[in-house]
């Protein structure tokens with residue numbers, strides 16, 4: 001299995017979406033097949049769960065269980081099959097978001113999240129790709145768009161009607177950002193931290209450069 005699994009993370013307002021699209025285009029131009037997907041979501045069932053997760057009030061454990069349920073379906077139906085076809089999977093958010101939002105932001109138990117991660121990601125596919133020493137299926141690379149929460153909040157205030165997470169106060173996003181930093185500290189070789197507090201063209205330059213360094217994009 002030669003597929004490549006890359007996830008993209010950051011607090012709401014970090015501005016990751018345009019860069020994910022640009023990267024998908026650049027990889028396709030270089031002749032590879034790209035599966036562009038997102039979490040929560042990516043399958044009909046997981047998209048239904050997404051609508052609930054983003055809009056319905058619920059406690060943090062319910063939220064965590066629903067995002068992992070959506071993830072399980074997504075891994076089985078979309079991610080594992082695409083990797084088996086040797087495609088490049090670009091996923092807008094993955095499990096680091098659960099640790100950052102449900103763990104950091106909402107204060108849900110980090111160890112319970114690790115157990116859920118182990119269950120959902122250990123059995124989702126053959127152990128030959130993207131697996132950690134512990135046998136977990138993880139992205140090969142995670143691009144973290146890091147931006148100060150106050151800057152992100154300013155960007156969001158110009159955007160469309162906020163969902164449940166987007167309408168959280170800045171201190172919630174401080175905790176989410178701390179959650180991402182904790183995940184990166186635990187697995188520094190998987191993470192690429194991008195300074196997203198720059199003009200979009202400079203952010204893209206950094207993303208493209210990092211992708212060239214890792215061999216995802218050929219030098220142009």
Ligand code: TYD
Nearest residue numbers: 012039040067093094097098101102165166
């Ligand atoms: P986002 O990816 O920002 O999509 P859009 O650009 O359409 O708003 O929104 C997804 C939201 O879901 C975001 O606020 C983070 C949240 N989320 C979690 O709380 N836990 C998770 O595990 C995932 C994947 C996302």
